[in-house]
Amino acid sequence: MHIFNSLKIKIFMKQIGNYFMVLLLASTACHGSNSSSAALADTGKIMQLTPPKPDVTLTLPDGFRATVFADGLGKARHITVSSGGYVFVKLNSDKKGSTIVRLQDTNGDGIADQEIDFGSFKGTGIGIKNGYLYASSDVDVFRFKLNDDGSVVNPAQPEKIISGLIARGEHESKSLVLDNNGNIYVNIGAFSNSCQISDRKNGSPGIKPCPILDSAAGIWQFSASKLNQTYADGIRYATGLRNVVGLDWNTSTNTLFVMQHGRDQLTMFPQYFNDKQNAVLPAECMYEIHKGDNAGWPYIYYDPAQNKKILMPEYGGDGVKTAGEDAIDPVVAFPAHTAPNALLFYTGSQFPEKYKNGAFVAFHGSWNRAPEPQEGFYVAFVPFSNGKPSGKWEIFANGFSGGADKTASGRAIHRPCGLAQGPDGSLYVTDDSKGTVWKITYK
């Protein structure tokens, strides 16, 4: 009886609390245009963090060190760091009502000690340019004005710059990157594996021409500063890209680079592909993109053993016939199905000279290699010189999965998803399984 009474009191107190919270929010909304009151949400609810405990050991090249910067954030997707050192993480989950986490390491020990949460839309993309924090849901892109110190001016009321982008279940995430000419590039993934009449159905032929290409399976370019843009305001900058999650603007070449998630399930055509072939085909490709480029999906895939663009079986291919003469070739071919979720060209000075202008790629890890062992769950590095790869790609950071058995089974503890470079040249890596953020430093 006593327990029930105290429970009732607790519920009653909570209801009172909720009531006052509603009043508080309502008053904030009323003064939403007043930046001084709205700024409360970015400066008034600082959470003091306790240092997280590592649950895996990362392996890195000699001289590098990783600290767990933060953990328990939820589905921590992409990440960006302001010039003042604020670390912003975009969540594709709800952290007590918020979807963007701002972390700060005030004592410089490599571990975040303060956190502020804001944002009301789940998603993947995030980036900073010219005093604005850009972030995406799966259908819209928003931006938040930043103060000079990197804090958000009005966290409750971002400006909507793009809306109405296609999200039909498959490949919904909208990654974004900005160039130095006032443009924003947004990935719109294909809502299909290979544009079959019946998606992922054994033997189902491809639709020709593939109608998805009109409004998805490509990169769209919009203005970074114009509000309320829709498809009509954008340009299909590149097409024939099945799904891009990792992309970056390369400032040394002044071009866009993207990582495509290659097609799944070639074993839907068992007369041409067995399980072992499906596990290693097609390559996960890095492309350098110029305006108007076509990467060939759904008509071709890239075979890294033959170094050829091969006609998809949905369109009459047999694993040998080549096609896609008008499609661009990849810059780098990575192992199949490893799901590259982030790309970052390193422009810092902290890491050794070898890493300057090279590409880091975060691989989320495969599922489509079953029944063969799964692969990925690492951060790779490709050295670049004069805007081209200057050596073979290598694994830079490994051990996120928690062991070889967890990599093989695909039951990884952590899955790398986002990459960012700090103002001091440190590398940040997110994980969207347990919401861990690592900070990787040299010496």
Add this chain to the structure above:
Amino acid sequence: MKFNFCLISRIFIFFLIIVPAFLNAQDNHCVVKKSPFRLSMDSGKKVYTLQCLTCHQADGLGAPPMNPPLTGKQILGDKKKLIGIVIKGLDTHEEIDGVKYQNVMPPHPEMKDQEIADVLTYIRNSFGNKAVSVKASEVKSVRSKLK
């Protein structure tokens, strides 16, 4: 004494050779005659490996957030709904235990009633699941109503 020794040795030989041979034959007999449930499980595993494993994985736990796990109340519950999903596929992307799964389930109208019954029996009794078998007659009944 001599007679007794002979009897003892005969008894000894009987237990040494005849009894084990008899038991062995019994064993073989057991292996040959499997229960209908066991037969359905064996056949279902083969169908699962061919049709389901790529997406739902060998351990049946799927590949979140792409392909859902084959565990929990949806799998243990309404057989008719499961049969319908196998035949007609599923592209509603509805949330399962708070996760929205991205990939579609393709339709499998070409699968035989017995194959669907076997694979669903296998799924409902693997990966930590335990639920009553699905019969070919139940698949036939659902299929006739879908047409």
